[in-house]
Amino acid sequence: MxxxxxxxxxxxxxxxxxxxxxxxxxxxxxxxxxxxxxxxxxxxxxxxxxxxxxDKVGLIRAILESHNSRIDEIRARVLAEIGYIAGVREWIDCLIRPEIEHLAALDGPSYYARFCAHLAADPEIGYLLYDSVAVSQSLTEVLTGFYRVLPAMPKPVMDTRLTMSQHMVIHAMADVERTMDGPGAAQSVAAHSWSQHCDMIVDATVGLWLAPNTSRDVR
Amino acid sequence: MxxxxxxxxxxxxxxxxxxxxxxxxxxxxxxxxxxxxxxxxxxxxxxxxxxxxxDKVGLIRAILESHNSRIDEIRARVLAEIGYIAGVREWIDCLIRPEIEHLAALDGPSYYARFCAHLAADPEIGYLLYDSVAVSQSLTEVLTGFYRVLPAMPKPVMDTRLTMSQHMVIHAMADVERTMDGPGAAQSVAAHSWSQHCDMIVDATVGLWLAPNTSRDVR
Incomplete structure (x- = not known):
């Protein structure tokens, strides 16, 4: 050949x-x-x-691009399926499920979730992770829908919950991926499918966002 | 001299x-x-x-030790103050507040929260972070109290929420610390005290733990 x-x-x-x-x-x-x-x-x-x-930045952008187009396709499909009266849970599901569905569909062990977790934590180039999805039309639509149905809360509470949920979801996916790739993590985690992990992650994230705000002096 | x-x-x-x-x-x-x-x-x-x-491991252990004794003292005090009918919120507060109070009490900008976030994400030596507190009597008491009042949930849900809340809290503290140390982050975050951030972080963590579990096929 x-x-x-x-x-x-x-x-x-x-x-x-x-x-x-x-x-x-x-x-x-x-x-x-x-x-x-x-x-x-x-x-x-x-x-x-x-x-x-x-350079390394160019390499990292290329890795992100190699996944984002597929995640975007899945997100567009999930978005098209979302009902007219979608609530906080449905929008959060729409934020989390596309990447998990993409990870689950990859051949062999995936590494992308752990790669993203390391990237997010990098003080110098972590911004690349968010840059890479800033152009996504479907993500913008999902975020708009999500913010529209959120209960009112002071801006600092919202900002805090946004970064907390980002960290939490990125690292949760990385943990699941690590568990599926080898020994050393909780068997109770390894025994479940990506889709079941997605349900558990969505539940916890919904709880975070719907939690009452008790800090009365935060505005 | x-x-x-x-x-x-x-x-x-x-x-x-x-x-x-x-x-x-x-x-x-x-x-x-x-x-x-x-x-x-x-x-x-x-x-x-x-x-x-x-070596580096010895250095990292020494950094952890240099903070843990003080955090332990604060935790013992917070634990002594906790009421007899403490619920999930009070126990979570007891898990989160001691480290934040310690960070707030340090002279000048603190770096410990960001150090811990990097350590937690390190695939090779991240375990040192958890090793360093495994010997804490007061932490064991707080965790025992916390687990006793949690609503029943399947073990994988519990395991997932535990690692999610750990990641979330560690990174939230690091984010607050970074914001307090310099420009570049949301002004709405920088304008608040460590104690107010603690309230916001506790609220979100309580929400995560009390969220209904909707994944019926997870056991």
Missing amino acids: VVSKGNQSATTRQLLLETAERLFALHGIAAVSNRQISRAAGQGNNYAVGHHFG | VVSKGNQSATTRQLLLETAERLFALHGIAAVSNRQISRAAGQGNNYAVGHHFG
């Missing part, structure tokens, strides 16, 4: 993407160098990452 | 501890080497960290 130069390049690029995602997921983003990724992907050229992606 | 050799060593040790905590908080744990810490602490000897703490 003759592999054209263009095809070979695309294959190498995809291999580097998958290798980088796995190494970042397992060891953290700061702990892995472009050189290590090139080597682990079997590239004789230590600068393969630089050649294909420019 | 004559500084004895022992005193000087203790001063250097303390300086290394504080420098390491700050650098880890700002850049992440994997991104900072022992050598960088020694240098930033003004130690001519690049191996000062090794000399005082052995």
Whole structure:
């Protein structure tokens, strides 16, 4: 079989993407160098990452893009299915389920949830995670719907709950992924499907958002 | 003034501890080497960290210990004040408030919450965070009280909520700390005190734990 130069390049690029995602997921983003990724992907050229992606930021954007288009498709479908009288639970489900459905559909063990958790926690490049979805039309629609049905609460309470729920959901997905990938975590977690985990995560997130605000002096 | 050799060593040790905590908080744990810490602490000897703490794990344990005894004291006091008919909210407050009160009492900007958030997310040494409090008598009492008043729920739901609330609280504290330390975050967050943030975090955590479990097939 003759592999054209263009095809070979695309294959190498995809291999580097998958290798980088796995190494970042397992060891953290700061702990892995472009050189290590090139080597682990079997590239004789230590600068393969630089050649294909420019720098680490370019590589990370490419990893995010490689998942976001598929997540976006699922979100658009879930959004189309949502009823006219959707409440807080339905909108939160619409925020969480697309990524989980995407993770569940990947072949073999997934690494993307752990990659996202490391990225979100990175003080220098964590913003890339939120940048990458800022352009999503379906996400904007879901967030608009969600904010419309939320009970009134002071802005600082809302801001706090927003970042808390983001952290919580990102790390919950990473925990589930880790558990499914190997030993060491609670068996009661490993024994359930992604869809069941999604239900549990949505329940807890709904509770967080609907919790009464007792801090009377916060405005 | 004559500084004895022992005193000087203790001063250097303390300086290394504080420098390491700050650098880890700002850049992440994997991104900072022992050598960088020694240098930033003004130690001519690049191996000062090794000399005082052995390795990175020893250093991290020492940072945790330097806070935990004080947090433990506050927790014992909060625990003594808790009423006989404490409910879920009171126990959660007792789990969250001691660390926040400790952070609020530190001189100048604190870095400990961000340090803990990075540590918790570290795939290799994250366990040190939980190890360090496993010996706390007051924490064991608070957890016992908390579990006693929780509504019944299937074990996987409980396990999921436990890790979700841990991630959420650790990162919420880190977010507040980051906001208080500088520009860039929501003004509505920066304008409030640690105690008000504590109220907001407790409210959301109570909501998470009291949320109805809708996943009927999870056991």
